[in-house]
Amino acid sequence: MSRAARLFDLMQTLRRHRCVVSGRVLAQELGISLRTLYRDIEALRAVGAEIDGEPGLGYVLKPGFMLPPLMFSEEEIEALSLGLKWVEQRADDGLGTAASEALAKVAAVLPRELRHRLEDSTLLIGPGWDKPQQVDLAVLRQAIRGQNKLVISYCDLKSRRSSRLIWPFAIGFFETTRILVAWCELRQGFRHFRADRIETARVREERYSRRRHELLKMWRATLLPQSDSSGGYATSTPTDARRITMEQDIVFYTNPMSRGGIVHWMLEEIGVPYRKEVLAYGAEMKSPDYLAINPMGKVPAIQHGSVVVTEAAAICAYLADAFPEAGLAPPSGERGAYYRWLFFAAGPLETAIALKECGVQPGPEQQMQLGCGAYESVVDVLAAAVKERPYLAGEHFSSADIYVGSHIGWGMQFGTLPKRPEFVRYWQNLEARPAYQRVAEGVQQAMAEQSI
Numbered sequence: 001m002s003r004a005a006r007l008f009d010l011m012q013t014l015r016r017h018r019c020v021v022s023g024r025v026l027a028q029e030l031g032i033s034l035r036t037l038y039r040d041i042e043a044l045r046a047v048g049a050e051i052d053g054e055p056g057l058g059y060v061l062k063p064g065f066m067l068p069p070l071m072f073s074e075e076e077i078e079a080l081s082l083g084l085k086w087v088e089q090r091a092d093d094g095l096g097t098a099a100s101e102a103l104a105k106v107a108a109v110l111p112r113e114l115r116h117r118l119e120d121s122t123l124l125i126g127p128g129w130d131k132p133q134q135v136d137l138a139v140l141r142q143a144i145r146g147q148n149k150l151v152i153s154y155c156d157l158k159s160r161r162s163s164r165l166i167w168p169f170a171i172g173f174f175e176t177t178r179i180l181v182a183w184c185e186l187r188q189g190f191r192h193f194r195a196d197r198i199e200t201a202r203v204r205e206e207r208y209s210r211r212r213h214e215l216l217k218m219w220r221a222t223l224l225p226q227s228d229s230s231g232g233y234a235t236s237t238p239t240d241a242r243r244i245t246m247e248q249d250i251v252f253y254t255n256p257m258s259r260g261g262i263v264h265w266m267l268e269e270i271g272v273p274y275r276k277e278v279l280a281y282g283a284e285m286k287s288p289d290y291l292a293i294n295p296m297g298k299v300p301a302i303q304h305g306s307v308v309v310t311e312a313a314a315i316c317a318y319l320a321d322a323f324p325e326a327g328l329a330p331p332s333g334e335r336g337a338y339y340r341w342l343f344f345a346a347g348p349l350e351t352a353i354a355l356k357e358c359g360v361q362p363g364p365e366q367q368m369q370l371g372c373g374a375y376e377s378v379v380d381v382l383a384a385a386v387k388e389r390p391y392l393a394g395e396h397f398s399s400a401d402i403y404v405g406s407h408i409g410w411g412m413q414f415g416t417l418p419k420r421p422e423f424v425r426y427w428q429n430l431e432a433r434p435a436y437q438r439v440a441e442g443v444q445q446a447m448a449e450q451s452i
């Protein structure tokens with residue numbers, strides 16, 4: 001019996017015995033000496049077989065361990081040799097080393113007559129890819145294996161640089177390029193990145209929320225026929241199926257001590273699930289990752305599926321439209337007052353307060369040029385708008401009340417607006433809302449934690 005056949009039989013015998021079996025029993029079953037058995041066990045361990053035990057104690061194959069049959073045909077040997085040599089030369093250094101080690105392990109257990117087929121293979125790998133990338137493919141493989149998010153800086157064919165937060169799940173090995181396939185958080189779509197154009201890559205600890213094989217399946221089903229591996233940053237039309245599974249997610253970028261509170265209130269009123277990303281002032285808000293969401297490097301911002309919205313007033317208006325069932329916008333033909341006060345607060349009110357806080361007192365001519373005119377007029381107009389009416393845009397509470405009301409509430413709290421009876425009455429009605437109370441509690445908690 002050849003050595004390969006003997007090793008194969010030993011594996012099969014070990015598989016059959018689920019508990020520890022003595023060396024003597026194994027040797028008897030296989031018709032070999034104990035010495036040969038010990039040698040064969042070492043040979044199997046050398047190629048990675050996980051066999052526990054030692055002479056005198058007995059042996060057991062670790063549960064779940066499967067070693068493929070160790071007898072290869074000549075054709076299989078050539079296929080193995082060609083494939084592993086290709087990986088040695090055409091993959092990253094880590095995979096290349098692994099391929100040559102695997103080749104050595106296979107050679108170690110092959111009978112001599114087959115071993116020379118492996119060593120003298122006449123199938124050669126021609127010149128091709130010369131590993132030009134700045135980022136080691138091993139880093140990309142690591143992120144794929146761990147299902148970790150990856151932050152990359154990418155330079156496309158037109159030399160435009162961008163920073164992306166992606167969910168990498170596959171690498172395509174083409175003759176002269178390597179393509180990383182990933183889900184891009186910013187674009188909410190599958191994207192293909194040429195590995196040699198990825199300038200930096202950082203694996204995040206955070207894991208992505210879908211399983212790798214799910215993404216691969218979706219990508220295969222919807223995108224492969226249209227994919228473009230030469231374009232460097234190709235895109236494909238999302239399918240309805242993907243919209244349903246991916247585009248429901250809302251990511252809310254905020255800081256508890258910011259205008260993010262307005263959007264937080266809005267989200268709580270709507271009552272849809274969302275994921276909150278709290279960003280610290282300073283470096284975190286100005287990081288390339290976040291600047292890709294809001295180039296101003298300010299909060300709040302939201303990402304709703306493929307849509308990114310910044311500016312608190314715009315986010316309120318957007319969410320009211322995106323979730324009509326929440327009833328936070330008047331019917332489309334009745335939105336005069338609604339738009340008017342949203343824009344009034346985002347423009348003239350914000351500016352008038354900001355100028356006053358900065359100690360700027362525009363003279364009569366400057367007031368004519370400034371969109372906000374005089375601070376006093378802005379305050380008068382706003383007070384008249386909320387006088388004796390609970391809501392700004394008709395009979396019902398709307399996102400305009402959330403936005404304008406927040407300005408009034410804060411303005412009175414921080415002294416940037418006077419505590420006029422109109423403001424006080426209007427705000428009392430709004431701040432009693434459970435959704436606002438939930439947000440206010442969160443802010444208080446965050447402030448308390450900061451002061452510890």
Ligand SMILES: N[C@@H](CCC(=O)N[C@@H](CS)C(=O)NCC(=O)O)C(=O)O
Pocket residue numbers: 257258259260281282285297298299300310311312313
């Ligand atoms: N116009 C923006 C203003 C956003 C804004 O100024 N946010 C402040 C917090 S309230 C911010 O993020 N500041 C950080 C910074 O500028 O670095 C809006 O209404 O959303």
